[in-house]
Amino acid sequence: MQTAASNSAALAASRQAASARAAAAAWPYGRTLYLVLNIAILVFLLAPIAIVAVFALNPTPFIQFPPVGVSLRWFEKFFASRDFMHALGFSLEVAVLTTVSATMLGACAALALARGNLPGTRLIVATMLSPLMLPAILTGLALFQTYVLLDVGRPTWGLVGGHTLVTLPYVVRTTLAVLHNFDTRLEEAARNLGASPLRTFFEVTLPLIKPGVIAGAIFAFIVSFDQFPVSLFLVSPGNETLPVTLFNYLKFDLDGTIGAASVVSIVLAFVVVIGLDRTVGLRSYVKL
Amino acid sequence: MSASIEIAGVSKVYDGGIRAVDAVAMDIRQGEFFSLLGPSGCGKTTTLRMIAGFETPSAGAIRVDGADITHVPAHKRDMGMVFQNYALFPHRTVAENVAFGLRMRGLDKASIAANVKAALAMVELSGLEDRRPAQLSGGQQQRVALARAIVIAPRVLLCDEPLGALDKKLRQQMQFELKQLQKKLGLTLVFVTHDQEEALAMSDRIAVMNGGRVEQVGTPSEIYNQPTTRFVADFIGDTNIFRGERIGPNLSVGKDLILALPPAETQGTGILSVALRPEKIRLSPRIDVAIAAGSSAHGTVENTNFLGGAVLYRITLDSGHRVLVQQPNAGTGRLFVPGDAVTLEWTPADLVVLKD
Numbered sequence: 001m002q003t004a005a006s007n008s009a010a011l012a013a014s015r016q017a018a019s020a021r022a023a024a025a026a027w028p029y030g031r032t033l034y035l036v037l038n039i040a041i042l043v044f045l046l047a048p049i050a051i052v053a054v055f056a057l058n059p060t061p062f063i064q065f066p067p068v069g070v071s072l073r074w075f076e077k078f079f080a081s082r083d084f085m086h087a088l089g090f091s092l093e094v095a096v097l098t099t100v101s102a103t104m105l106g107a108c109a110a111l112a113l114a115r116g117n118l119p120g121t122r123l124i125v126a127t128m129l130s131p132l133m134l135p136a137i138l139t140g141l142a143l144f145q146t147y148v149l150l151d152v153g154r155p156t157w158g159l160v161g162g163h164t165l166v167t168l169p170y171v172v173r174t175t176l177a178v179l180h181n182f183d184t185r186l187e188e189a190a191r192n193l194g195a196s197p198l199r200t201f202f203e204v205t206l207p208l209i210k211p212g213v214i215a216g217a218i219f220a221f222i223v224s225f226d227q228f229p230v231s232l233f234l235v236s237p238g239n240e241t242l243p244v245t246l247f248n249y250l251k252f253d254l255d256g257t258i259g260a261a262s263v264v265s266i267v268l269a270f271v272v273v274i275g276l277d278r279t280v281g282l283r284s285y286v287k288l
Numbered sequence: 289m290s291a292s293i294e295i296a297g298v299s300k301v302y303d304g305g306i307r308a309v310d311a312v313a314m315d316i317r318q319g320e321f322f323s324l325l326g327p328s329g330c331g332k333t334t335t336l337r338m339i340a341g342f343e344t345p346s347a348g349a350i351r352v353d354g355a356d357i358t359h360v361p362a363h364k365r366d367m368g369m370v371f372q373n374y375a376l377f378p379h380r381t382v383a384e385n386v387a388f389g390l391r392m393r394g395l396d397k398a399s400i401a402a403n404v405k406a407a408l409a410m411v412e413l414s415g416l417e418d419r420r421p422a423q424l425s426g427g428q429q430q431r432v433a434l435a436r437a438i439v440i441a442p443r444v445l446l447c448d449e450p451l452g453a454l455d456k457k458l459r460q461q462m463q464f465e466l467k468q469l470q471k472k473l474g475l476t477l478v479f480v481t482h483d484q485e486e487a488l489a490m491s492d493r494i495a496v497m498n499g500g501r502v503e504q505v506g507t508p509s510e511i512y513n514q515p516t517t518r519f520v521a522d523f524i525g526d527t528n529i530f531r532g533e534r535i536g537p538n539l540s541v542g543k544d545l546i547l548a549l550p551p552a553e554t555q556g557t558g559i560l561s562v563a564l565r566p567e568k569i570r571l572s573p574r575i576d577v578a579i580a581a582g583s584s585a586h587g588t589v590e591n592t593n594f595l596g597g598a599v600l601y602r603i604t605l606d607s608g609h610r611v612l613v614q615q616p617n618a619g620t621g622r623l624f625v626p627g628d629a630v631t632l633e634w635t636p637a638d639l640v641v642l643k644d
Contacts (some may be wrong), residue, residue, distance in 0.1 A: 185375040188342050191362040192369045193389035193440065200363075203388075207379045 049266065056259030063254075074256030075264075084261060087245035091225055092268075094156070094241060098163035098224035103217040105164065106171025107209070113172075114179035125176070132169040136229040139166055144233035154236035162234045163224040170223065171216030178212030218276055222269050290476040291353040291443040292318045293339060298348030299500075300334050308334040310500035311348070316478060321470055323479045323487040326497035327523070332480045333448055335497070339478060340446050341365050352443060363392075368437030370450040374429045376421035382408070382432050383417035389440035407439035410469070427458045434466070438473065445470070445477045451486065463490055484524050488512060496520045513565075518642045521563035526600070528569075528611050529642070531561045538582055544607035548582030548636040561642040566600065566614035568638040574629035584633040587611065589624045599623055603630060 055063055059071035078084050109128060113121055131139055143162045152158060186208065190200040206213075228243040235244050246261055293316040300309040309331040316322045324332035337343045339350060341362030349358045357365060368389075376385050383404050390400045408414050411431035421429055430450060437445055450466075451459045467490050470477045481487050487494050488508040496503045496511060496519070504511060504520045515521035521529060532541035534557055539547045547562065574586060586606045593600040594617075601613045601624060613632060617623070624630060 183373075183375065185371050185373070186377060188340075188362070189369070189371060189375040189377070189436075190388070191342070192340060192365075192367065193436070194363050194366075194392035195388075196363055199392065204377060 052259050052262045052266075054259075056256050056263045058256060058259075061255040074260040077255075077257050078260040078264065081257070083245060083249075084242070084257070087240050087242040088264070090239060091242040094160055094163060095221050095225040097156075097160045098167055099217050099221040101160065102164045102167040102171050102220040102224075103213060106168050106216055106220075107175050107213045109168075110172050110175035110179060111205075111209075114176060114182075125172070128172050129169045131166045136166055136227070137232075140230040140233035143230065147234070154234055154239075156239070159231065159234045159241075162230045163227055166227065166230055167220035167223045170219035171213065174212040174216035174219070175209060176212075178209045182208060214276060218273055221272055225265070225269060225272075290318050290474050292316060292476065293444060293478070294349075294351040294354070295335070295339070296349045296351065298335070298338060298345045298350060300331070300338060300343060301346040307500050309338070309345075312497075312500075312502050313348075314495050314502060314505055316476060318476055319474045321467065321477045321479065321490060321492045323481060323491040323494045324497055325481055325484060325487040325494050325523075326503075327482055330497040331500040332482075332497050336446055336448055336478060336480045339444070340367055340369055366440070366442055367444045367446055368440055368442030369446040370430075370433045370437050370448065372449045372452060374421075374433040374450075376429055376432055376436070378421055380420075381417065382413065382419050382421070382424070385421065385432055386436045386439050388436065393440065403439055404435075407435040410438070411435045411465075426454055427462065430454065430462060434469070438469070438475070443476070445475045447477065447479045449481055450479075452481075452483075459486075466490070488524070496523065498523070514640055515563060516643055518561050518563075521640065521642055526566050526612050526614070528564045528566065529561055530564070530609070531559065534558060534560050542607060542609065545585065545605065545609055546582050547639060549641070550637045550639050552637075562639045563642055564634060564639055566612040567598070567616075568634055569611070569613045570633045571601065571603075571613050571615055571624065572631050572633070574631050579631060580633075583636055584631060585611075587630055587632055589626050589628045589630055591626050592624065594623075601630075603632065605632070 054065075054067050056074050057070050057072075058064055058067040059069050059073060060067075112118065113125055113128075118124065140162065143158075143165070147154065147158055182205075186204050187200050190204045191197070195203055226243060227241070228247065231241045231244050232247070235241060240248070242261065242265065246258060250258060295312055295314050295316075298309060298312050299307065301307050312331070312335055324335055326332050334343060338345050341357075341360060345358060349356050351357065352365075377388065380388070386404045386407055387400050390403055395403070404417075405414070408417065411434055413428060413431050413435065416424065416428065421432065424432065430453075433450070447466075451462050454462060463486060469475075479487070479490065488511070491508055493505060493507055494511050495505045498519045503517045504515065506514070511520060512524055515524060515527075518529060521527050530539065530541045530545075530547060532539045532545075532547070534540075534549070537549055537551075539549055539560055539562060541547060549560075549562070579586070587603040588606075590602045590604050590610070593602070595614075596617070598614050598616050601615070603611050603613055605611060611632065
């Protein structure tokens with residue numbers, strides 16, 4: 001069995017190599033062109049981030065190329081700033097709360113839409129996904145006006161609510177996608193073997209839709225953590241998220257602190273994605 | 289342990305008025321291998337799903353050992369089921385799949401492990417406990433599904449075309465094994481299939497279904513030899529069906545063909561259909577002497593279909609009717625070729641009168 005598998009793997013590899021050789025013989029530059037094109041796309045995608053990183057490490061207080069040296073002074077300034085630290089903490093708090101609420105609501109909504117036999121399902125799905133299609137600034141303005149009308153002020157839950165609104169579509173989308181391919185006979189098999197509907201949900205349905213739900217949760221976290229237009233309308237003075245604080249800072253200063261803050265945001269987003277991946281084990285479930 | 293099932297006048301009507309199952313009634317005996325056989329859309333799977341509790345009958349009742357379970361939820365029915373594509377839990381190992389039902393029943397770890405081991409040994413899958421379903425072949429998945437269903441010692445085992453996805457050779461082997469296991473455990477087994485050969489080979493009794501109704505219930509030989517309806521005669525195996533007008537003890541089929549009805553057949557007047565199996569007809573080179581009207585006819589071989597153990601001839605009678613005749617390839621006598629003039633003979637008692 002083992003040897004058969006490794007044999008066939010070796011066979012496939014040699015076949016692949018042969019076809020690559022054949023392609024190379026036909027036109028020797030094909031592979032090189034392919035590589036160059038891919039590298040060009042990667043550079044295009046990552047260059048702005050690299051520039052931010054260079055900006056953050058460059059000791060001069062303005063954007064300069066080539067950089068004159070490497071220093072951590074902007075990082076020191078960022079971490080020493082009470083405003084920035086408060087904003088970072090608040091952003092994380094909002095992002096975590098948003099992720100939890102958007103994931104719970106979105107996953108439940110997707111389940112109801114996929115299974116509930118509700119009338120007008122398509123219309124409901126379109127409505128749920130509509131925040132994706134509207135400019136976020138409109139959503140922010142609309143929420144702002146609503147909160148003013150309701151005279152609730154600008155509480156944290158209001159901000160989390162706004163973020164939930166714009167992140168919900170991601171969770172609904174990713175969860176619906178896995179539910180679409182879900183074999184309902186698996187649930188019937190569980191019922192048949194004696195699992196109550198609730199037990200069936202936790203033993204079979206949830207583990208199998210988990211990849212979609214977690215993918216949605218990651219989107220929700222990142223979108224919330226990066227959210228600017230909605231936050232701009234809904235934050236209260238002295239309680240601002242990191243993007244809003246950065247924006248305000250930019251209005252008066254343009255130094256490497258901005259770059260340092262951006263690098264920290266990027267690293268944090270990475271940590272969250274990798275952390276979720278490792279703890280909940282995305283990879284082992286993605287291929288069903 | 290095993291139970292009997294009584295299906296009493298069960299109907300299933302879906303939204304839009306589609307009658308998937310129409311007043312089905314049957315008694316499945318304890319320890320019996322009972323097949324629901326019919327073409328797709330005949331209601332056999334819906335009937336099975338109602339027994340399992342995945343669908344609720346619109347009318348009628350289902351009783352297990354006399355107790356009405358029509359409205360008992362699926363997870364409290366204590367029935368095992370093998371699904372068409374096995375429905376193994378992809379996120380669990382073989383052992384966890386098999387253990388699932390035992391875990392739901394709250395057994396302790398040690399007895400779960402012992403039962404799982406025994407069930408996997410029974411289906412000859414020992415050693416594959418830690419594999420995932422995706423790492424198994426179709427035949428192995430089938431066995432896991434079977435082990436998962438029987439490990440809970442179900443009152444009834446339900447099988448929804450469980451062998452349909454296997455290739456022919458493996459299917460035949462699994463047919464033997466499933467039948468053997470069923471007898472050994474004394475299981476009441478309800479088996480849904482559209483494959484008439486499979487149903488004939490495995491079942492103690494068969495219910496042939498069509499258009500949501502039961503056409504006939506009987507043993508394989510009853511279903512094959514004494515089909516009661518035109519549908520059953522036509523659906524099971526090859527057959528010749530003649531439709532004509534009854535004149536005294538004979539049936540007049542068209543202008544030039546007279547069939548003597550079975551001596552016992554005194555019922556029925558007017559227009560009748562009769563069935564005659566291809567292998568019940570004897571074939572010989574044409575002899576130009578007077579032949580017995582009603583139990584023989586002249587014809588010409590149109591084409592032949594060599595089946596190995598037998599030869600199937602399509603013959604056009606002098607009266608213009610087309611008839612299938614099957615002859616064993618016994619090694620004696622020569623095989624006929626297209627164009628040969630032949631004489632057909634049969635025994636009137638082999639004719640089966642059908643209800644339309």
